[in-house]
Amino acid sequence: MALQPSGVFFENYSHDKALIKTKYQWLSLAIFGIFLLLVPFLFGPRIIAVANIMIIMAVVAVGLQITTGYAGQINLGQAAFMGVGAYTAGLVATQFSLPFWISIPLGGVAAAAFGYIFGLSAVRIKGFYLALTTIAAQFIFHFAILNLPTSWFGGSNGLTLEPASLFGFEFKTDSSFYYLALIICTVMVIGAFGIVRSRYGRAFVAVRDDDVASSMMGINVVATKASAFLVGAFFAGIGGGLWAYYVRFVSVDQFTLFNSVWFVAMIIVGGSGSIVGALIGVFLIRLINELVTSIGPVVSEAFPFIGGDIVFAAMNIILGGVICLFVIYEPKGLMYRWNIMKTSYRIWPFPH
Amino acid sequence: MLLKVNNVEVIYNDVILVLKGVNMTMEEGSCIALLGANGAGKTTTLAAISGIIKSEDGKVTSGSIEFDGQRVDNQSVESNVARGLIHVMEGRKVLQHMTVEKNLIVGGHVLKSGAEVKQRIENVYTLIPRLAELRKRTAGYLSGGEQQMLVIGRALMANPRLILIDEPSLGLAPLMVEEVFKILKELRKSGISLFIVEQNTQAALEVADYGYVMENGRIVMDGEADQLMKNEDVREFYLGLNMEGERKSYRDVKHYKRRKRWLG
Numbered sequence: 001m002a003l004q005p006s007g008v009f010f011e012n013y014s015h016d017k018a019l020i021k022t023k024y025q026w027l028s029l030a031i032f033g034i035f036l037l038l039v040p041f042l043f044g045p046r047i048i049a050v051a052n053i054m055i056i057m058a059v060v061a062v063g064l065q066i067t068t069g070y071a072g073q074i075n076l077g078q079a080a081f082m083g084v085g086a087y088t089a090g091l092v093a094t095q096f097s098l099p100f101w102i103s104i105p106l107g108g109v110a111a112a113a114f115g116y117i118f119g120l121s122a123v124r125i126k127g128f129y130l131a132l133t134t135i136a137a138q139f140i141f142h143f144a145i146l147n148l149p150t151s152w153f154g155g156s157n158g159l160t161l162e163p164a165s166l167f168g169f170e171f172k173t174d175s176s177f178y179y180l181a182l183i184i185c186t187v188m189v190i191g192a193f194g195i196v197r198s199r200y201g202r203a204f205v206a207v208r209d210d211d212v213a214s215s216m217m218g219i220n221v222v223a224t225k226a227s228a229f230l231v232g233a234f235f236a237g238i239g240g241g242l243w244a245y246y247v248r249f250v251s252v253d254q255f256t257l258f259n260s261v262w263f264v265a266m267i268i269v270g271g272s273g274s275i276v277g278a279l280i281g282v283f284l285i286r287l288i289n290e291l292v293t294s295i296g297p298v299v300s301e302a303f304p305f306i307g308g309d310i311v312f313a314a315m316n317i318i319l320g321g322v323i324c325l326f327v328i329y330e331p332k333g334l335m336y337r338w339n340i341m342k343t344s345y346r347i348w349p350f351p352h
Numbered sequence: 353m354l355l356k357v358n359n360v361e362v363i364y365n366d367v368i369l370v371l372k373g374v375n376m377t378m379e380e381g382s383c384i385a386l387l388g389a390n391g392a393g394k395t396t397t398l399a400a401i402s403g404i405i406k407s408e409d410g411k412v413t414s415g416s417i418e419f420d421g422q423r424v425d426n427q428s429v430e431s432n433v434a435r436g437l438i439h440v441m442e443g444r445k446v447l448q449h450m451t452v453e454k455n456l457i458v459g460g461h462v463l464k465s466g467a468e469v470k471q472r473i474e475n476v477y478t479l480i481p482r483l484a485e486l487r488k489r490t491a492g493y494l495s496g497g498e499q500q501m502l503v504i505g506r507a508l509m510a511n512p513r514l515i516l517i518d519e520p521s522l523g524l525a526p527l528m529v530e531e532v533f534k535i536l537k538e539l540r541k542s543g544i545s546l547f548i549v550e551q552n553t554q555a556a557l558e559v560a561d562y563g564y565v566m567e568n569g570r571i572v573m574d575g576e577a578d579q580l581m582k583n584e585d586v587r588e589f590y591l592g593l594n595m596e597g598e599r600k601s602y603r604d605v606k607h608y609k610r611r612k613r614w615l616g
Binding site: 013199202203205206209210211212213214215216217218219220273 | 402404407428429430433434438439440441445447448449450454457458459461462470506509510
């Protein structure tokens with residue numbers, strides 16, 4: 001799958017290693033970037049709100065991609081890690097009135113510490129058992145928040161935040177927050193590319209493919225697995241911090257096991273083992289989600305005899321069905337199919 | 353003395369005794385072959401030396417293994433790799449989703465600088481030119497022989513002093529086996545010590561200068577490689593040759609009198 005377009009040759013290592021290899025790739029990236037910058041001008045407030053959620057989810061899903069897609073450690077507690085980030089950011093922002101550019105990274109650090117503890121369990125267990133342990137993270141998070149004194153995390157009332165502000169400018173509106181989130185997300189995605197292309201990223205993939213063999217190459221498997229959780233949870237924490245500032249209200253119900261499963265669904269649909277895949281997965285799943293929730297009322301209005309309840313239930317079934325279809329027919333994700341299409345285009349007119 | 357295995361006993365899961373007092377020694381720059389039937393404990397011996405025995409719930413319960421004067425039994429695999437003790441496992445464990453070159457880069461995980469990694473990759477390519485041709489190919493799609501070359505090349509990346517190779521000829525066509533053993537001979541010339549575990553006794557004894565034969569968790573026979581080749585027991589049981597040096601026919605098997613005396 002490493003086929004380059006015809007006529008592209010590399011004359012030195014740095015060109016060979018470059019992420020973006022051709023002029024057209026630069027061009028399409030630039031067009032995509034400009035499009036992202038113009039989103040608040042092109043679309044209405046509803047779309048911008050959806051875009052904001054997508055960007056926040058993207059940060060979290062990219063983190064999960066590193067833990068699960070690259071390092072192969074199944075993680076069903078990503079929403080809990082996100083919640084830890086959101087609560088930490090919310091707490092330091094309300095109690096100590098720290099600015100967002102300190103509280104969001106603090107949220108990331110707290111989530112990373114929380115994730116690291118669960119990552120240590122990955123040292124001894126794999127697969128299903130590990131998945132169960134990460135579900136425990138979800139419940140520990142839930143119990144801890146609800147049962148700790150209300151003065152700490154607000155208990156079941158949650159936390160309410162002031163909007164993020166920088167030099168007196170408040171990111172109050174959806175479109176202003178969009179740019180803040182976009183910048184942070186871009187930084188995180190670039191960081192993710194950096195991580196997966198570094199020696200640590202290669203160690204992640206080596207451990208995913210064969211942990212015994214990778215220990216034979218001098219990779220410390222224990223540390224690698226735990227740090228995969230650390231990195232993934234850090235991304236989740238940053239996403240959680242963003243979420244706290246966007247919604248300006250943090251409560252445990254926003255970070256349930258259900259959300260964690262959605263994150264896993266996103267990287268499955270996008271394609272595991274690919275950062276771009278995670279982004280595509282987020283976009284697609286959120287898009288389907290939004291379509292379903294906006295079509296629902298229309299359908300129940302147009303056909304009142306069906307009844308609203310049935311329509312809404314059916315919508316959830318459709319959403320679940322989409323995931324099932326993906327797992328059955330495209331288990332390697334869209335990025336895999338895309339790479340095959342790219343290759344077959346490049347070797348055209350030959351079939352293989 | 354590069355490697356000294358002293359009366360080693362290995363127990364799996366606290367109940368299964370596999371090695372019952374194994375002794376062997378090895379000089380720097382030499383090559384030894386460990387031979388024996390299935391289940392004799394050859395792979396366990398290798399795993400005990402390299403340390404991966406831990407991941408299989410095994411433990412060295414008595415005796416000692418010294419590498420270059422330091423105790424390495426029950427040490428972590430990573431620390432042994434850092435000492436230059438590399439294990440090439442049986443079954444060609446390539447990282448299948450990575451390209452050949454990426455596999456080599458990961459093999460150099462213990463190296464400190466990128467320049468060193470590049471230089472060692474060039475080294476590997478000159479030693480095994482086939483890998484240079486395949487450098488952009490995905491490792492999982494290579495043929496068995498090519499994968500075997502890749503794992504040997506990957507072991508070379510970590511600056512090894514002793515490479516433990518488990519069954520390099522497993523499942524390979526005779527021509528490929530020749531190719532792989534040619535590479536092993538090259539390695540010997542470059543001064544790396546080799547410890548080969550093989551079923552293909554003939555090929556292994558041709559490369560090695562000393563051989564050990566294992567049976568039921570014990571060393572039952574050892575000697576210079578050419579002496580072992582001439583030994584009648586070895587010829588009978590491991591080379592499949594009878595006294596006249598001809599391959600046995602089924603009729604001969606029926607009249608076959610020789611038995612493994614060491615089994616008592």
